[in-house]
Amino acid sequence: MSAVLQVKGLGKTFGALRAVDNVSFDVGESEIVGLIGPNGAGKTTAVNLMSGALKPSTGTVHFRGEEVTGLPSHRLARRGLIRTFQATNLYPERTVYETVYVGSFAARKPDFWGSLLLTQAYRRESDDVRDRIMVLLDELGLGAIAHARAADLPYGYQKMLGLAAALAGEPRLIMLDEPAAGLSAEEADRISGLIEGIRNRGVSVLVIDHNMRFMARLCHRMVVLHHGTELTSGPTAEVVRDPRVLEAYLGTEYVVA
Amino acid sequence: MSMQSIRDGAVSRPRSPVRWALAAALAAFLLVYPFLFRGFLTHIGTLVLLTVIGATGFHLILRIGLVSLGHAAFAGVGGYTSVLLMMNYGLPWIVCFIAGGVSAALMALLVGPVVLRLKGVYFVLITFTFGEIVRLVFTDWQSLTGGANGISRIPPPWPALLDTTNYYYLAFVAAAATVAFSYRLLASDFGRKMDAIRESESLAEANGIPVFAVKVAVFAIGCTLAGLQGSLQAHFIRLISPVSYSFQESLNFLVMNVVGGTHSLAGPIVGAVFLVALPESLRGWVEYQFMIYGIILIVVMATLPGGLVELWQNVVRRIGSKISRGDR
Numbered sequence: 088m089s090a091v092l093q094v095k096g097l098g099k100t101f102g103a104l105r106a107v108d109n110v111s112f113d114v115g116e117s118e119i120v121g122l123i124g125p126n127g128a129g130k131t132t133a134v135n136l137m138s139g140a141l142k143p144s145t146g147t148v149h150f151r152g153e154e155v156t157g158l159p160s161h162r163l164a165r166r167g168l169i170r171t172f173q174a175t176n177l178y179p180e181r182t183v184y185e186t187v188y189v190g191s192f193a194a195r196k197p198d199f200w201g202s203l204l205l206t207q208a209y210r211r212e213s214d215d216v217r218d219r220i221m222v223l224l225d226e227l228g229l230g231a232i233a234h235a236r237a238a239d240l241p242y243g244y245q246k247m248l249g250l251a252a253a254l255a256g257e258p259r260l261i262m263l264d265e266p267a268a269g270l271s272a273e274e275a276d277r278i279s280g281l282i283e284g285i286r287n288r289g290v291s292v293l294v295i296d297h298n299m300r301f302m303a304r305l306c307h308r309m310v311v312l313h314h315g316t317e318l319t320s321g322p323t324a325e326v327v328r329d330p331r332v333l334e335a336y337l338g339t340e341y342v343v344a
Numbered sequence: 345m346s347m348q349s350i351r352d353g354a355v356s357r358p359r360s361p362v363r364w365a366l367a368a369a370l371a372a373f374l375l376v377y378p379f380l381f382r383g384f385l386t387h388i389g390t391l392v393l394l395t396v397i398g399a400t401g402f403h404l405i406l407r408i409g410l411v412s413l414g415h416a417a418f419a420g421v422g423g424y425t426s427v428l429l430m431m432n433y434g435l436p437w438i439v440c441f442i443a444g445g446v447s448a449a450l451m452a453l454l455v456g457p458v459v460l461r462l463k464g465v466y467f468v469l470i471t472f473t474f475g476e477i478v479r480l481v482f483t484d485w486q487s488l489t490g491g492a493n494g495i496s497r498i499p500p501p502w503p504a505l506l507d508t509t510n511y512y513y514l515a516f517v518a519a520a521a522t523v524a525f526s527y528r529l530l531a532s533d534f535g536r537k538m539d540a541i542r543e544s545e546s547l548a549e550a551n552g553i554p555v556f557a558v559k560v561a562v563f564a565i566g567c568t569l570a571g572l573q574g575s576l577q578a579h580f581i582r583l584i585s586p587v588s589y590s591f592q593e594s595l596n597f598l599v600m601n602v603v604g605g606t607h608s609l610a611g612p613i614v615g616a617v618f619l620v621a622l623p624e625s626l627r628g629w630v631e632y633q634f635m636i637y638g639i640i641l642i643v644v645m646a647t648l649p650g651g652l653v654e655l656w657q658n659v660v661r662r663i664g665s666k667i668s669r670g671d672r
Contacts, residue, residue, distance in 0.1 A: 140546065164552035172550070178543035189540045193552030197533035204528070256552060 090115055090149075091260050091291045092137070092168070097146035099129075099136055106132040108315045109146070114260060119282065119292040121306030121323070123299065125335060128312040130295045131173055134264050137293075138170040139163045151259065164193040167259035171249045173268065173295075179238035183229050186237055186252050187220050193256025220255060227251050227281070243274045250281070260291040267301050279305050299336065303327050311335070374516055378509040386508050392620045393515035394577045395600070397522045399612035401569030402597040404526060406606055407535075408562050409542035410460075411468050413594045414475030415570050418448040420482055420589030422571025423578040424489060427498050430579075437501035441575045448571020452564040460559045475594055482586040494585025501579050511580050518576055522569055527609055529565075538562060599637055603644050605651025614652050 090113035097110045107129040114120045122130050135141040137148050139160035147156045150168050160170075178186055195216070201209030224230040227247055232240070237248060246266065253261055266282070267275040275298075282305060286292050296302050302309065303323055310320040313335045319326060326332055374393075378386045402415050422444035430440045459470045482489050489495065505511045529535055537558050540548040545555050578584045596619055597612075604615025623633050648654045 138550070140549070159554075160546075160549040161552050161554045164550055169552075170550055172547065176544055176547045178540055178547065180543055181539065185536065185539075189536055189548070189553070190551050192533070192537065199532070199534055202532040202534065252547075252551060 091118075091151055092293065093147075093149040094137060095147045095149075097133065097136055097148065098144050099132055099141060100144050105315050107136060107143075107312075110310070110312065110315075110317050111146075112310045112317070112320055114291050114293050116291060117286055117289055118308065119286050119294060119306050121302040121309040122293060122295045122312065123297060123302055123309055124312035124318070125297060127314075128297075129315040130297075130312055131264055132315075133312065134170055134262050134293075134295055138168065138262055140170075164256055164258075167257070168262070169193055169253045169256045169258035169260075170262035171253050171264055171266065173264040175242070175245050175249070177237040177245060177248060177252075179236070181237055182234050183224065183237065183240070183248055183251075184220065184233040186248055187224060187229075187255045188216070190252030190255035191216060191220065191257075193258075223251060223255060227254075243270055246270060246274075246278070250278075254285065258290055260293065261285065262293045262295070264295045265297075266294065267296060267298060275301055299327065371520070378512050383508075386512050388621055388624045390508060390512045390515045390580060391577075391624065392617055393512070393519040394573055394580065395616040395620045396519045396613050397576070398570045398573035399597050399600045399604075399616045400522050400526050400609070401566035401573070403566075403601055403606075403609065403612040404529070404538075404562055404569070405566040406601055407530065407542060408538050408559055410463075410559070410563075411598060412471040412563070412566070413468055413591065413598070414455075414471035414473075414478070415567070415597045416589045416591070416593035417475040417478035418451060418567040418570035419574035419577070419593070420478060420584075420586070421451050421574065422448040423574030423584050423589070424482065424495075425571075426575035427495055427578045427584060428488065430499060431495070437579065441501070441572065444575030445568045445572040448574070449564050449568040452567035453560065456560045456563040456567075460556065460563060472591060472594070475589075475591055479586050479590055482589065489586075492586060494583060494588075496583045498578055498582040498584065500582070505579075515576060515580070518572070522572075523609065523613065526569075530609060534558075599641060601651075603640060603651055605653030607650055608653050610653045610656075611651050614656075618652070 092114040094113070095111050097107060098105065099107045110129075110133060112120070122133060124130050132141065136143045139155075139158050139162070142157045147154060149155065150163070150166060153166075155163055155166070155168070163169075178189065181189070198206075198209055198212075200206075201212075221230060221233070224233055227250065229244065229247060229251055232244065237245065240248065246269075250263070250266065263282070266278050270278065279301065282292055282294065294302065294306060306323050308321060309323050309326040311318040311326060311329075311332050318331055318335060319329050374389075377389050381389065398415065398419055401418075402412065405412050405415075425447040426440040426444035429435045429443055430437060435443075455474060459467060459474065462470055483492050485491075500506050500511070501514070505514060530538070537548070537553050540551065540553060541555050541558060548555050574589075577588075581588075600615030600619045601612050602615070603618055604613065605611030619637075622636075623630070629636065644651060650657070
């Protein structure tokens with residue numbers, strides 16, 4: 088199995104604070120890898136470093152065999168590395184459809200003049216795009232609310248919309264920052280099912296969460312961060328029984344059978 | 345609503361025939377305007393049309409979430425460039441006009457990559473500062489710009505355009521082209537990128553949009569329009585001086601957009617009518633001008649966040665709902 092994403096010695100310091108220190112791991116083709124750790128472990132900082140939102144202080148990131156360390160987010164997105172956000176981050180005044188339409192820009196370069204002058208070729212292409220987006224929206228249960236404003240949606244739908252916009256960009260690797268945070272158990276199950284569906288289409292997935300129950304069921308492998316450093320990593324079944332992991336999580340309700 | 349109609353409406357909402365009829369009526373009115381209102385009112389009409397060009401440029405920059413208080417400086421760069429090329433080198437007007445737009449664009453491409461690193465109030469402050477620097481250059485570079493007195497007896501583009509009515513039509517064509525271009529730009533995929541950037545830069549980046557490059561491009565387009573207005577206006581009024589490109593003029597562009605409406609291209613057009621025609625018609629009230637502006641701004645912002653365009657939309661919606669209630 089070849090690695091889609093290879094992270095080596097990744098580190099980030101903010102002044103004297105080492106938010107992420109010497110983190111290394113791979114994500115393989117069609118693999119779901121979990122990045123877990125308690126609050127403040129550096130999970131989101133790690134995502135920001137890998138997705139280009141922040142520049143790493145040390146280490147390298149390779150994506151599909153090419154070094155992409157420090158490339159800006161939009162270039163990574165166009166290469167197929169797309170992330171979602173932990174807090175709700177949507178275009179509040181855009182509709183569901185418009186949001187996903189913008190998401191598709193990661194996968195295609197719309198013809199500027201064609202779009203400006205509404206040429207026949209552009210109209211044909213945008214009919215195709217519209218059909219593909221409606222299929223995607225229906226799959227995610229957003230088809231019936233395609234015209235609702237993002238800001239007006241209930242929280243669960245907003246989470247789903249963030250996922251839809253990322254998927255419209257046809258990622259090869261998707262990084263999901265706390266996709267189940269704040270969702271009910273049923274909604275979280277639904278997200279779980281969707282993530283498995285994404286993987287089955289050949290997309291690699293890196294999931295960030297601190298909900299052990301959710302992650303243990305979903306992930307093939309796990310990387311555990313603690314105080315910015317890598318505590319351990321390996322197949323999920325081993326990681327969840329690791330005494331160091333239990334120690335780091337002590338006091339929470341995560342115990343996995 | 346049926347599923348099919350949702351799908352059909354998803355890409356482009358159907359344009360109502362009423363809207364086209366209104367646009368056609370407006371165009372027809374503007375075409376016969378000089379015959380209905382001769383003399384001074386044609387002069388004001390021309391000024392409004394010219395102002396629409398710059399105000400639309402300001403609007404485009406506003407649509408990526410930025411307020412540029414240096415906008416008038418770019419009109420000044422275009423105006424001085426055009427006038428100096430014509431008066432010192434005798435170049436044909438069309439060359440000077442294009443050079444007016446190009447010079448403003450080049451200035452924007454030079455300054456943009458620096459100032460666009462700032463956001464919000466910092467962007468406002470640095471563009472304000474830039475505008476003042478440019479105004480000081482216009483004032484102090486006396487050998488070239490004529491200093492505070494400026495340059496007078498500027499020739500018209502062609503002798504025939506000494507006639508205000510003829511100039512009105514030149515302004516009409518330029519304003520119509522500007523509005524048509526901006527309308528399509530905002531409705532195109534590029535416009536969707538602009539909307540995305542205004543509403544969430546971080547998500548736009550994650551969606552593969554080169555946020556910074558789009559901002560620089562929009563800033564350059566907006567400033568080009570200011571430069572073109574500067575050129576057209578200089579050859580119309582036939583006098584330019586640093587005062588024409590001061591901070592107040594930049595502020596006027598902002599007020600036009602806020603009063604007219606910041607969410608729609610109709611905003612700067614309505615605002616330009618309001619802010620150019622009103623003070624010109626109330627010449628006797630010049631000393632109260634900014635007080636009146638202030639009151640209008642407060643009232644509009646407090647009651648109509650979408651500007652006068654929103655007032656119009658509310659009226660249309662009420663009439664529409666009355667009609668549909670009558671149908672039942």
